Amino acid sequence: MLRYILRRLVILLLSLFIAAVVLFVLLRLLPGDPANALVGVGATPEQIAAAQAQLGSDQPLGVQFLSYLGDLARFDLGNSFVSRSSVLDEISRRLSVTLPLTLAAFVLALVIAIPLGILAAVKADRWYGLLLSVVSQVGIAVPVFWLGILLVYEFSLNLRLLPSGGFPLRGYADPGRAIESMVLPVLTIAIVMSASLMRYVRAATLEVLGSDFLRTARALGESHTGALMRHGLRNAAVPVVSVLGIELSTTFLGAVVVEQVFSLPGMGSMLLLGIQQRDYPNIQGVLIVSTLLVLLTGFLADILQRVLDPRLRKEAR
């Protein structure tokens, strides 16, 4: 197990390094020197040269790359071109919106998908079992931002129950309004996400229902529900956990779009604003932190899978 974690850790670090290289190349491929974006239109050549010296973009590429890696290793993401404030501070402020949104939506999606997915498998021959699997099939084709707009239409504009967007200026110091403004975004992501999770849960449960060990447990006198609870769920959990990491990452990326629907000040709007303002340090910071989170999630999901399924641990060698 320890060996597996170490190996997986090496892959994680290697992935991060490759991600950093890809980002460096992509950002340097952008037309124009970032120095031009820093000083703005109509700057004199002297001002541009000064900005280049300040950013280090007059250095050879190799030197730039090394100092970029050095900065990353020290978690120094630089300062925004526009606001001049620390990118890392801005990101942590933005994450305080995006992370709760992602996690709450993910947990809610699990709460919806696990019981309904199991029900859809166990009662596959009943009309509601069939209905559930049709709903989950249909659900994966629903564009998440469309669902958001429709929910705003119904719950904010028609019923006037919840705000249609925005986030209180004082943030969580105003807990009532902060939570209110999170309800619809969380629902939006959770509904779409639970549809695809339900399909995995249903498929995994069906697999277990047809397995020999469940039949043996029944033959040994356990009740159907008892056998499913005791032996079935743990086995069904393994393939589901393997996709959880990917699903959580998808949730996070879905949040980037959904934030735009509800004008939430999260990572997504930071990236979009950065792109509009050509604020390179902000763009780079958001992409690095997002990639880090996605890769970390995959890493943790892999480890969790090993913990759940001892068979995988043996095969690993």
Added chain:
Amino acid sequence: MSAESTELPRRRRRGNATFWLGLILVGGIVLAGIVSFFWTPYALSDMAGGRLEAPSAAHWAGTDRLGRDLFTQLMIGARIALIVGCGAVAIGAVIGVATGILAAFATRFLDDALAAFFDILIAFPTLLIAMLVVAAREEASLGTAILALGIGLSPIVGRITRILTKQVLGQDYITAARVSGTSWGAIVYWHILPNIVPFLGVNLALQFGLAVMAEASLSYLGLGAPPPNASWGRMLQEAQGTVYTAPWGAVLPGLALFALVIGINLLADGLRDRFDPARRDG
């Protein structure tokens, strides 16, 4: 045995039903997209209608806040969705199949490296990369969106191609072909490609759905094709502000997007049932 003989025909019929439903949905949208090249009810920039009119005989899907015909925009949107889907899948398939086959043929080290590379790229947030690539250009265009999405899809295609190719390479008839002096190029052309195409095709159909959805997201965020083009995503973005007075403007483009993606998925399911010999013969 008797359970199987009652089970199989039913599943086969259901497979056919999903295939036909998918074909109707996708076919309708493809037709709308093709017709839009020759004819639309109004010109795209024709602001003759009243503002935010409800659907009527004159404007089948109503009008937007500038008085432009929404049905016209939906038809152009179908064209754009199909172009993006086909373009992105074509780019993803060319890069993915080439690197996937290369990895399957390569020596152990290169194979491991490519396989790890695919995994890392798949973990990379495609939409974010697409946003960056689009942002890299001075002005967002359809071409950059297609390129970015195609590149984003390629590692997924590459990984599947590598696995499928390895399965084929392990067969005895490949050894027989090599012994009889067939070149690797001929083996790829005559044995590998025909064997992996059915399965790969189903997967590419699913990638098509992903690409269409991603383009709509990009357009919704304002990073898609610029204004004269009417992407469904941008229609949704524009309709969001007037959703209370003109809900159909926000409902219809989303419905079109939904129909195309679900149609493609149904079609892929139906095709898999037809092409997968294990399923076909039971």
